Amino acid sequence: xxxxxxxxxxxxxxxxxxxxxxxxxxxxxxxxxxxxxxxxxxxxxxxxxxxxxxxxxxxxxxxxxxxxxxxxxxxxxxxxxxxxxxxxxxxxxxxxxxxxxxxxxxxxxxxxxxxxxxxxxxxxxxxxxxxxxxxxxxxxxxxxxxxxxxxxxxxxxxxxxxxxxxxxxxxxxxxxxxxxxxxxxxxxxxxxxxxxxxxxxxxxxxxxxxxxxxxxxxxxxxxxxxxxxxxxxxxxxxxxxxxxxxxxxxxxxxxxxxxxxxxxxxxxxxxxxxxxxxxxxxxxxxxxxxxxxxxxxxxxxxxxxxxxxxxxxxxxxxxxxxxxxxxxxxxxxxxxxxxxxxxxxxxxxxxxxxxxxxxxxxxxxxxxxxxxxxxxxxxxxxxxxxxxxxxxxxxxxxxxxxxxxxxxxxxxxxxxxxxxxxxxxxxxxxxxxxxxxxxxxxxxxxxxxxxxxxxxxxxxxxxxxxxxxxxx
Numbered sequence: 001x002x003x004x005x006x007x008x009x010x011x012x013x014x015x016x017x018x019x020x021x022x023x024x025x026x027x028x029x030x031x032x033x034x035x036x037x038x039x040x041x042x043x044x045x046x047x048x049x050x051x052x053x054x055x056x057x058x059x060x061x062x063x064x065x066x067x068x069x070x071x072x073x074x075x076x077x078x079x080x081x082x083x084x085x086x087x088x089x090x091x092x093x094x095x096x097x098x099x100x101x102x103x104x105x106x107x108x109x110x111x112x113x114x115x116x117x118x119x120x121x122x123x124x125x126x127x128x129x130x131x132x133x134x135x136x137x138x139x140x141x142x143x144x145x146x147x148x149x150x151x152x153x154x155x156x157x158x159x160x161x162x163x164x165x166x167x168x169x170x171x172x173x174x175x176x177x178x179x180x181x182x183x184x185x186x187x188x189x190x191x192x193x194x195x196x197x198x199x200x201x202x203x204x205x206x207x208x209x210x211x212x213x214x215x216x217x218x219x220x221x222x223x224x225x226x227x228x229x230x231x232x233x234x235x236x237x238x239x240x241x242x243x244x245x246x247x248x249x250x251x252x253x254x255x256x257x258x259x260x261x262x263x264x265x266x267x268x269x270x271x272x273x274x275x276x277x278x279x280x281x282x283x284x285x286x287x288x289x290x291x292x293x294x295x296x297x298x299x300x301x302x303x304x305x306x307x308x309x310x311x312x313x314x315x316x317x318x319x320x321x322x323x324x325x326x327x328x329x330x331x332x333x334x335x336x337x338x339x340x341x342x343x344x345x346x347x348x349x350x351x352x353x354x355x356x357x358x359x360x361x362x363x364x365x366x367x368x369x370x371x372x373x374x375x376x377x378x379x380x381x382x383x384x385x386x387x388x389x390x391x392x393x394x395x396x397x398x399x400x401x402x403x404x405x406x407x408x409x410x411x412x413x414x415x416x417x418x419x420x421x422x423x424x425x426x427x428x429x430x431x432x433x434x435x436x437x438x439x440x441x442x443x444x445x446x447x448x449x450x451x452x453x454x455x456x457x458x459x460x461x462x463x464x465x466x467x468x469x470x471x472x
Contacts, residue, residue: 044266074350088143089423091299110146111172134162288315368402
């Protein structure tokens with residue numbers, strides 16, 4: 001019996017070692033815990049106890065942004081730059097260690113959650129697609145989408161560069177996906193193809209392949225949720241199954257993250273309670289729990305993005321200790337916290353010095369406020385045709401810094417209507433507005449030079465297509 005147990009233990013250990021663990025220094029775990037009214041998303045980072053620094057950002061909606069590829073950040077000649085631009089529809093809370101709009105992951109106000117994990121990736125090449133680095137792509141998703149389905153679609157709409165990752169996505173409805181880039185193809189597991197809502201540092205298919213040796217997956221080996229020799233994928237499934245309705249979901253979520261640690265306590269442990277719309281996190285440096293309530297955050301663009309160092313000594317509700325983002329905050333963070341823990345190889349794999357790398361990271365957002373990029377700014381008016389009964393429309397886009405505001409005028413109204421749900425990707429935009437009678441209308445448009453093509457839509461019918469021209 002003891003010999004059999006020893007053989008089983010040896011086999012289970014060998015299975016675990018077959019999974020890419022990156023020697024414990026690049027390990028991450030992400031999961032969904034959903035039972036009854038509980039819907040929790042969790043993520044942790046194990047980076048070899050180096051004290052991974054990070055900043056928490058409160059990002060605003062209605063902000064104009066320009067994309068960046070990683071190659072243009074790290075090469076002296078800014079190789080393969082991005083020309084993509086957008087206006088954020090949603091605000092978000094993100095956890096970043098490589099600069100503003102370069103998150104490691106986060107959640108937006110619509111409840112969409114995304115996180116990256118290190119894993120081999122072969123990003124598809126397609127020169128006809130807009131380009132973003134993998135962190136900027138995650139921010140784009142949080143800025144513009146509310147569902148997992150939209151995030152999946154986005155994976156085929158961009159040419160992505162950066163370091164190798166695959167991605168876990170989940171939304172407010174509990175729909176999840178694992179998005180990977182394998183052999184130049186986008187590979188997605190979702191729905192029934194994702195029986196365990198979790199992702200680690202191995203391809204999802206490989207996790208499924210190894211899980212079949214354990215009970216609950218068709219095998220004979222009894223998994224123990226606390227045994228580090230059992231793959232994290234299997235242990236997560238066990239812990240999800242063992243969750244009881246009387247368990248506190250946040251306490252249990254942190255228990256899961258601690259149990260899934262690789263060799264040491266996680267550098268970051270982060271939970272998003274999708275039902276109560278709260279973000280909870282702790283760090284290895286300061287393990288006291290911090291909480292951020294999404295509904296207490298003003299995501300409007302009336303004030304700039306806000307930021308807080310993850311290593312803050314504050315605990316509990318931390319909303320009041322955020323401060324407005326400035327480039328000097330990022331300059332200090334990169335120079336004094338990030339660069340000291342990066343390997344020399346990481347910085348030198350481009351052709352920039354550490355100082356030049358820092359300047360690129362700090363200054364890459366300058367183009368947001370560059371008026372030459374605001375091709376949409378101005379007043380756009382329709383013209384009378386032979387039909388004098390056709391209404392006149394005008395749309396005004398204004399930009400202050402990088403914060404965008406818009407109003408629409410109808411010739412039958414004395415006052416303009418404020419615009420809601422504004423979003424723009426490339427030269428295509430969409431927004432809604434509500435008339436005095438309470439009717440909700442949607443405007444979809446495309447801008448080509450000084451001409452705007454607009455479709456005005458109601459809930460059940462279209463009110464026609466219009467051509468507007470920039471007047472000033």
